[in-house]
Amino acid sequence: MKLHGFWRSTATWRVRIALAYKGLTYEYVAVDLLTGAGAQHSPEHRRLNPMAQVPVLEVEEGLYLTQSIAILEYLEERWPTPPLLPRDPLARARVRQLTEVINAGIQPLQNTGVQRHVESLGADARAWIHRFVGPGLAALEAMTRPLAGRFSVGDALSFADLTLVPQMAFARRFGVDVTGLPTLLRVEANCVELEFFKKSHADLQPDAPR
Template identity: 55%
Template sequence: MSAPEPRPALTLYNYWRSSCSWRARIALAHKGVAYAYQPVNLLRDGGEQLRDDYRAKNPMAQVPTLEFEQGGAVRRVSQSMAIIELLEDWFPAPPLLPADPYLRAKARQLAETINAGTQPLQNTGVLRHVRDELGRDEMAWARRFVAAGLAAFQATASELAGKFCVGDQVTVADVLLVPQLYNARRLAVDLAPLSLLTRIEAACMALPAFQTTHPDRQMDAVAGA
């Protein structure tokens, strides 16, 4: 798939602290793609993502959502992995997937370990349900599943890693890992057993694509939150 001509103007609806939003920001920055940053405050007035006007853009009432005009129509893509895949198709260089089919699959496997197997279990809505409906300690729940997911990620990456998760080039695996480690620290997950992941994180955070998109550097960031 080639990029439409002229290149579409992109708007990213996102929230500074959302790890899924950070994934999309990293991918855009890595590929050098300009976009308009549209904040969606997940906490204000019960959550701006729940308003009818935003639900019309994203029926799941989640962030991020990438919006653009193509062929005279406004189009939107939500879910961070779908956004990253779209960007990979439109802007193939620099790539976020290895050329080798096996390594491409492994990079996707690592990404999905977080996207499907870890982050959803510590999402705000899930934790609220655990606390309010089940009467359980939501933070202990989150720490358990995040620690388990990251341990599985490290076990897989240990056979593939170079400077980054899969060899010596940034891939989609790194794009998902770094925001999840950010979440893990907020949840007070013990990262001591995850030295490979924190080493990779340090290599990623030396790159502008990760630095400039860090939650604390976004226009809607709340100091000290």
């Protein structure tokens, strides 16, 4: 497999964690989102993903998957052990609920393309991020609190944790106050001590600045 991504992309980061957790090997193909107009807009990348986004998982030659949660679902169905979704249907729905708070409710409002557009309008992209990421994480804290054990939903790792850790890193990078999120901070701390979270960290990727 080949993973086309960007070191700091929170969506790519989720997929890296899943691949590491499941012990899957892959080739990493860096896509520079920031230099010039961004390599994601190149004709070559648009052939892989017409949305001009990362990540893209090349499952085999000529077969590509886009959208990080769809990729996580594929990996879970193709390699179900070790699992990233609980067996109980209600617990599975709760995992997906928390995952989508970040994936659909927060991340689309903070991505690079949105930031650049906000700046092109003469507005403050950092203020924009604070406006949406802070309240989004506060809502996630309230939704996670009654469900959490060691991790976001009980004591088993899940999609919800794979989306949480990169999102918290993004929030800190832009100075979003996370001190009032005790449940999320506790879950994050339990995650980041695990080896596959450590090796998936953005700063350790081949295309990260040295």
